[in-house]
Amino acid sequence: MGTENALYTILVEKIKQKSLVLPTLPEVALKVREAADDPQINLGQMSDIISHDPALSMGMLKVANSAILGRGVKVETVNQAVTRIGLRQIKSIATAMALEQVFVSENEIVSLYLKKSWAKTIDVASVAITLMTFYQKEHKHSPLTLDTLTLAALIHSIGVLPILTEAECHPDVFANPTFLQQAIIKLSSKVGAEVTRAWDLSEEFTEIVQNWSDLTVLPAEVSYLDFIRAGAIYNGIFKNEATQEVLIKSYVNKGVLPDIDFMNSDEFKDLLHDVKSMFN
Template sequence: MSEKADQFYNELKTAVESDQLVLPTLPEVALKIRDAVESENTSAQQIAETLTQDASLSARLIQVSNSPLYRSRTPIEDLQMAVTRLGIRMVRDLVISLAMKQIYQATSDVLDEHFRKSWNTAVEVAAICRMLATTVPGINPEQALLAGLIHNIGSLPILVMAEDDDDLFNDSEALGNVIDELTSPVGELILKTWNFGDSMTNVVKHAHNFSYDHEGGADMVDLVQIALLQGGHEPQEIDWSSVPAFAKLGMDTDVNVVEIEENQEIIESTKQSLMV
């Protein structure tokens, strides 16, 4: 890192350690839905009533429920029907995923450009993760979608803080280096603040650690890493054959599943559902 980037790195670390870094927050309704689902006595009607507190999220949930990803013979016309049809847990994951877009609201045009780039990457990775999850037993596609959306969440407060440093903010290489260095630890901090579990926290911790390995079958980190590589979001010099995630998913590194036409349709449908 350059001297300027190194200085910013130390300032950001100090801000994190002293709780002075402003972290993004999930919309209140998304948190209420998550907490309600953990209660064994929650009904579809109660979830629907909570959702009505956020008109934007409610409308988007119904839109997505009627999208090609979930469409059934009978159109979903209200929230309770959506919750009943999709299931409480799926609605929880979808609501949090849909709420993520609200976090990427910038306060300036320049910051908005950076935020939009981060969001587009998150959406593309999430769409590939969801597609991959449909082929892996034991992995929930909606949770895989959320894993893709949160993998780079740590970049947001970094960008916000960097905006006050003109030299760094206008030096794309230096800024990129800082983001690469700090996205993971800042992302961990955000997910701990949101009270997310180990599965999602591991995603932000290890997403770009391509030597990451673990016991057992494929996990969310493996999905995100393959989505990053096959989606073209990582440097070309990474040797795919040395990345354990491919073996965990039983995938041939000579085949790019993203380029398969059938998979492309699934990926595009998912991306469209997140962009509503």
């Protein structure tokens, strides 16, 4: 227990001192974000940047051909994909698609935890994206955007990474996954907020990462938090049944869900399958 308490104390102190080692965005994501902020950038130049990264290129093609963009005529080149997605959305989508590169470690045990964390992140994000897609069909003038939700959902648990990196220095902690999970639950949102600031994301993302698991924060209007939390409910992250019931009812009242049983419907599950395939 001494090692576990020591890790917790170290994490808290490093957070206070802002000395915790934070993950960095993949270089290609940084280049895309910088280019997207350039008012002179055009679709061809953006396509060239993305084409230099095979994994990101493939991700863009999957997004462009996905059900959430209406499928239509299949696109086969990065230039066509960027044209379909659009420069306004490309910044968030490219960052989201590059994130898997962050969830890696040369340590075998840490790598296993990171893979599990990424898989859970994909599960939650896929539900959130699916629900947002249905929501937008009925609320065409909503200020919420799919590209912002996609990135928000894929970084909602980004705080896990620095915690696991720090825990790597304390091998005994991995022998007690219960403690490690408790450390993640207590600290990951706060750490995640620091990551969003280090990545120079907008304050909107910081607030989402910081608050998604804090159920005392309940926005009156429909928000990105609602979709991410619905994903957490669907994947058993919020385990209290009374809490699940209250949240689901509120999402029906707000229009996030058409009805209480919507996430059990074939319509929902079919689109969810298509959305998840973007990340495989």
